[in-house]
Amino acid sequence: MTWNIEIKNWHAVAAWTWDAGDDVCGICRMPFDGCPPDGKYPGEDSPVVWGVCGHAFHLQCITKWLSAQTEQRCPFCRRNWEFKAAATAEGGPGANQQAA
Ligand SMILES: [Zn+2]
Ligand SMILES: [Zn+2]
Numbered sequence: 001m002t003w004n005i006e007i008k009n010w011h012a013v014a015a016w017t018w019d020a021g022d023d024v025c026g027i028c029r030m031p032f033d034g035c036p037p038d039g040k041y042p043g044e045d046s047p048v049v050w051g052v053c054g055h056a057f058h059l060q061c062i063t064k065w066l067s068a069q070t071e072q073r074c075p076f077c078r079r080n081w082e083f084k085a086a087a088t089a090e091g092g093p094g095a096n097q098q099a100a
Helices: 002-017 059-067
Strands: 048-050 056-058
Touching: 048 059, 056 059
Parallel strands: none
Antiparallel strands: 048 056
16 A cells, blocks of 8 residues: 555645645635635645735735735735745745745
C-alpha cells in the first residue's frame, strides 16, 4: 500500500502552503486549503493572500470584498487594505521564506 503513504505526503505538503496562522478564511469561512465558494479547486487555484495588517483571505474572497467597498479596508480590522507580498503570487511556496 505504498501509494497510500504518498497520498498522505502530498496532503501534508499542500497544507503547509497556506500557513496563515488561522485555518479558515474570514470572509467565506472555508479552510484555506479548501475551496472558496467561487473557487473550482483548492490549492493553487484558490490562493491565499495577506494584507499588511496580517489578516489573510482567499484571493477571490478579498477581491470580491474590496470591489464591493468604497474604501479598501480589511473586513476584520478595518485598517486600510494593502496586499502584502503574497507567498503564492510569485515564486511559488518557496517564496514564503520570511525569516522572523
Ligand atoms: Zn474565502
Ligand atoms: Zn486586518
